[in-house]
Amino acid sequence: MKLKIAVLPGDGIGPEITQQSVKVLKAVADRFDHHFQFEDALVGAAAIDLLDNPLPEATLELCKKSDAVLFGAIGHPKYDNNPDAKVRPEQGLLQLRKGLGLFANIRPVKAYDKLIEQSPLKADRIAGADMVIYRELTGGIYFGDKFTAEDGQSATDVCTYSVEEISRVAHLAFKAAEKRSKKLTLVDKANVLETSRLWRKTVTAIGKEYPEVELDFLFVDNAAMQMILNPTQFDVILTENMFGDILSDEASVIGGSIGLLASASVGKESAMFEPIHGSYPQATGKGIANPVASILSSAMLLEHFGLIEEAEAVKKAVELSIKLNVCTIDINKDNHYTTEKVGDFLEGLIS
Amino acid sequence: MKLKIAVLPGDGIGPEITQQSVKVLKAVADRFDHHFQFEDALVGAAAIDLLDNPLPEATLELCKKSDAVLFGAIGHPKYDNNPDAKVRPEQGLLQLRKGLGLFANIRPVKAYDKLIEQSPLKADRIAGADMVIYRELTGGIYFGDKFTAEDGQSATDVCTYSVEEISRVAHLAFKAAEKRSKKLTLVDKANVLETSRLWRKTVTAIGKEYPEVELDFLFVDNAAMQMILNPTQFDVILTENMFGDILSDEASVIGGSIGLLASASVGKESAMFEPIHGSYPQATGKGIANPVASILSSAMLLEHFGLIEEAEAVKKAVELSIKLNVCTIDINKDNHYTTEKVGDFLEGLIS
Numbered sequence: 001m002k003l004k005i006a007v008l009p010g011d012g013i014g015p016e017i018t019q020q021s022v023k024v025l026k027a028v029a030d031r032f033d034h035h036f037q038f039e040d041a042l043v044g045a046a047a048i049d050l051l052d053n054p055l056p057e058a059t060l061e062l063c064k065k066s067d068a069v070l071f072g073a074i075g076h077p078k079y080d081n082n083p084d085a086k087v088r089p090e091q092g093l094l095q096l097r098k099g100l101g102l103f104a105n106i107r108p109v110k111a112y113d114k115l116i117e118q119s120p121l122k123a124d125r126i127a128g129a130d131m132v133i134y135r136e137l138t139g140g141i142y143f144g145d146k147f148t149a150e151d152g153q154s155a156t157d158v159c160t161y162s163v164e165e166i167s168r169v170a171h172l173a174f175k176a177a178e179k180r181s182k183k184l185t186l187v188d189k190a191n192v193l194e195t196s197r198l199w200r201k202t203v204t205a206i207g208k209e210y211p212e213v214e215l216d217f218l219f220v221d222n223a224a225m226q227m228i229l230n231p232t233q234f235d236v237i238l239t240e241n242m243f244g245d246i247l248s249d250e251a252s253v254i255g256g257s258i259g260l261l262a263s264a265s266v267g268k269e270s271a272m273f274e275p276i277h278g279s280y281p282q283a284t285g286k287g288i289a290n291p292v293a294s295i296l297s298s299a300m301l302l303e304h305f306g307l308i309e310e311a312e313a314v315k316k317a318v319e320l321s322i323k324l325n326v327c328t329i330d331i332n333k334d335n336h337y338t339t340e341k342v343g344d345f346l347e348g349l350i351s
Numbered sequence: 352m353k354l355k356i357a358v359l360p361g362d363g364i365g366p367e368i369t370q371q372s373v374k375v376l377k378a379v380a381d382r383f384d385h386h387f388q389f390e391d392a393l394v395g396a397a398a399i400d401l402l403d404n405p406l407p408e409a410t411l412e413l414c415k416k417s418d419a420v421l422f423g424a425i426g427h428p429k430y431d432n433n434p435d436a437k438v439r440p441e442q443g444l445l446q447l448r449k450g451l452g453l454f455a456n457i458r459p460v461k462a463y464d465k466l467i468e469q470s471p472l473k474a475d476r477i478a479g480a481d482m483v484i485y486r487e488l489t490g491g492i493y494f495g496d497k498f499t500a501e502d503g504q505s506a507t508d509v510c511t512y513s514v515e516e517i518s519r520v521a522h523l524a525f526k527a528a529e530k531r532s533k534k535l536t537l538v539d540k541a542n543v544l545e546t547s548r549l550w551r552k553t554v555t556a557i558g559k560e561y562p563e564v565e566l567d568f569l570f571v572d573n574a575a576m577q578m579i580l581n582p583t584q585f586d587v588i589l590t591e592n593m594f595g596d597i598l599s600d601e602a603s604v605i606g607g608s609i610g611l612l613a614s615a616s617v618g619k620e621s622a623m624f625e626p627i628h629g630s631y632p633q634a635t636g637k638g639i640a641n642p643v644a645s646i647l648s649s650a651m652l653l654e655h656f657g658l659i660e661e662a663e664a665v666k667k668a669v670e671l672s673i674k675l676n677v678c679t680i681d682i683n684k685d686n687h688y689t690t691e692k693v694g695d696f697l698e699g700l701i702s
C-alpha cells in the first residue's frame with residue numbers, strides 16, 4: 001500500500017516522540033512491503049515562532065493532500081498565562097481539526113496487566129478495564145462564538161450542537177459498540193443543558209438502528225465518579241467535545257501512564273493520529289518522554305487503512321517492551337530507557 | 352442563638368437523610384442551649400407532583416425569610432430520559448440557587464484515615480488529602496440562554512461570566528486559602544475558552560491582594576487527571592460552575608464514599624447546606640442511605656453562624672461513628688446500620 005503521511009511534530013516533546021513513530025512506521029513499511037512517504041510541516045508554537053501563525057496555510061494544504069496526519073503535541077507555557085495573547089498554539093490544533101473535518105476523536109483506554117501496579121487505582125478496580133471513548137471533536141463550546149464585551153467586564157462562549165453533528169459521531173460509536181461488547185454509554189448533562197437534551201434525543205433515536213447495542217446514559221458529574229469507582233462497566237463512551245476532553249484525560253489514569261494513550265481523529269476525508277498527552281514542556285529534549293502513545297497512534301493509523309496485521313505487529317511489540325520493562329521513566333522508575341532507545345527497541349522488534 | 356431553618360427534603364433519599372440532620376441539630380440546640388426552629392417546604396419532583404412547579408413561590412419565600420436552608424436531594428429518573436419534559440426537578444434547585452443568590456458552593460474533600468481502605472485509590476496516593484473546592488454556582492453555562500432552533504435541528508447553551516461574578520467567589524476562595532495551606536489552584540480551560548481567559552485574568556489580579564497565597568493554574572482536563580494521580584497537591588481549588596460540578600463529584604472518590612461529602616452554598620444574604628450526593632432513587636425508603644453527608648452539611652451550617660464548638664461536636668461524633676463502624680452499607684458492608692440508626696447514634700453522642 002502507498003500512503004502519504006504528513007508529520008506535524010509540533011511543540012515540546014512532540015518532535016522527539018514523533019520521530020520514534022516514524023521510525024516504527026518505516027520498519028513496518030519495510031517488513032510488509034508498503035510504501036510510506038513522510039513529509040514534515042510546522043504547527044503550534046513552533047509555527048508561531050517562525051511564521052506568526054499556529055497553522056500555516058502550507059501545513060493545512062499538506063494535510064489535505066495526504067492520506068493521514070501524524071501529530072505530535074501542541075502548547076507552550078509562554079502562552080498559557082497570557083490571557084491577552086492574540087495567537088496561541090492550540091488554535092493550530094483546533095483549526096486543523098476543523099479544517100480537516102475531524103469530527104470524531106477515538107481514545108481507547110485499557111488496563112495493561114503488567115502496569116496495574118503503577119496505576120493510582122487499586123488493581124481489583126481496574127483489572128479488565130477496556131473501553132473506548134468517542135469524543136465529538138469539531139463542535140460544541142470549542143467552536144462556538146466567543147467574545148469579550150467591549151468594556152472588558154464579561155466574556156462569552158457559545159455551545160451549539162446540530163442533529164447532524166451529533167449523528168455522524170454517534171453512528172461511528174454505535175458501529176464500534178457492535179464490534180465490541182455491545183454497550184454504549186452517552187455522557188451528557190441533560191438535566192441542565194439544552195444541547196445535552198438534543199444529544200440524548202438524537203442518540204436515542206439512532207440507537208433504534210442498532211438494536212443489539214445496549215444504550216445507557218450518565219450525567220457527566222456521575223460519569224467522572226464512575227470512571228474511577230467502576231471503570232470496567234464501560235465499553236463505548238460517547239460524548240460531546242468538552243466533556244470528552246475532561247473524561248478522556250481522567251480515564252488515562254487507568255492505564256498506569258498517560259504516556260501510553262493513543263488517539264485517532266477521523267472525518268469523512270481525513271484522519272489524524274496523535275497521543276492524548278500534551279507537549280510536556282518540562283521534559284523537552286531530555287529523552288525521558290514516552291514515545292509509546294505516539295507509536296500506538298501509528299498503530300491506529302495502520303488499522304484505519306485496514307492494515308490489521310501490521311497494526312498487530314506494532315501493538316505486540318509495545319506489549320513485549322512493557323513486559324520486558326524496556327520503558328521510559330514514567331513506567332520504569334529504576335532502570336529506564338531513553339525515548340530514543342525505546343523507539344530503537346520497537347523498531348528492532350518489528351524489522 | 353435563635354435560628355430559623357427551612358428544611359427542603361426534596362426527592363428520593365432526601366427526606367430520610369434530612370430527617371437525621373434535623374434530629375442532630377435538635378440535639379445540638381438542646382445541649383448548647385440554642386433555639387432552632389424548623390419549617391418544611393416542597394421542592395423538586397415532590398413539588399412537581401403536587402403543584403406542577405419544582406420551586407413553589409411559598410418555598411422560595413420561606414427560604415428567603417429563614418436564616419439557613421437545609422436541603423436534601425433532587426431528581427427523579429422519570430424526568431431524566433424525557434428530553435421533552437417541560438418541567439424538571441433540577442430546575443427547582445437551580446432556581447433556588449439563583450433566587451437566593453448562592454454564588455459560591457463550598458465542598459471540602461478529605462481522606463478519612465479509617466476509610467482509606469475503602470477508596471478505589473491506593474492509600475499512599477490519598478493519605479493526607481485535604482482540599483476544599485470553591486465552585487461558582489449561579490453563573491456560566493448553567494444559567495446562560497438556552498434554546499432549540501425552531502426546526503428542532505440544533506440546540507444552544509450560552510456560557511457567560513462577568514468580572515463581578517468571578518470576583519466575589521474568588522475573594523471567598525482566597526480568604527479560605529489564607530486560613531488553610533495558602534495555596535489556590537484555578538481550574539479553567541484558558542487555552543480554548545474566552546470565559547476561562549477572563550477567569551484567569553481576573554483571578555490573577557485579585558491574587559495581588561492576597562500576597563501570602565500561592566496561586567497556580569491547571570487546565571480542567573489536566574486537573575481531572577491530577578485529582579487522581581496526586582490529590583494531596585491541592586489545597587483550595589477555585590473553578591467555574593460546570594467544571595466544579597464535574598471535579599467535585601470526581602473528588603468524592605477520595606473520601607471513600609460520596610455519602611460523606613457535605614457542601615455549603617453561600618450568598619450575600621442566604622446560605623444553604625446540602626450533601627453533594629443526589630437523590631439516589633434506587634435506595635429510597637430502604638434505610639440504606641448514608642445520612643452523614645447531610646449531617647456534615649449541618650455542621651457547616653453551624654460553622655457558618657460561628658457556632659464552632661457545636662460544629663466540632665457534630666464532626667467529632669461523625670468521626671467516632673466511623674471509627675466504631677456504626678455506618679450504613681456504603682461503608683460497613685458486613686454489619687451495617689440503617690439510615691435511622693446512624694442518625695440515632697449520632698444524636699445520642701451529641702445529647
Ligand SMILES: CC(C)[C@H](C(=O)O)[C@@H](O)C(=O)O
Pocket residue numbers: 074075090093245542543572
Ligand atoms: C490542547 C487542547 C486544545 C486539546 C483539547 O482541549 O482538545 C487537548 O487537551 C486535547 O484533548 O487534544
Ligand SMILES: CC(C)[C@H](C(=O)O)[C@@H](O)C(=O)O
Pocket residue numbers: 191192221425426441444596
Ligand atoms: C442536580 C444538578 C442540577 C446539580 C448540578 O449540576 O449543579 C448537582 O449535580 C450538583 O452538583 O449539585
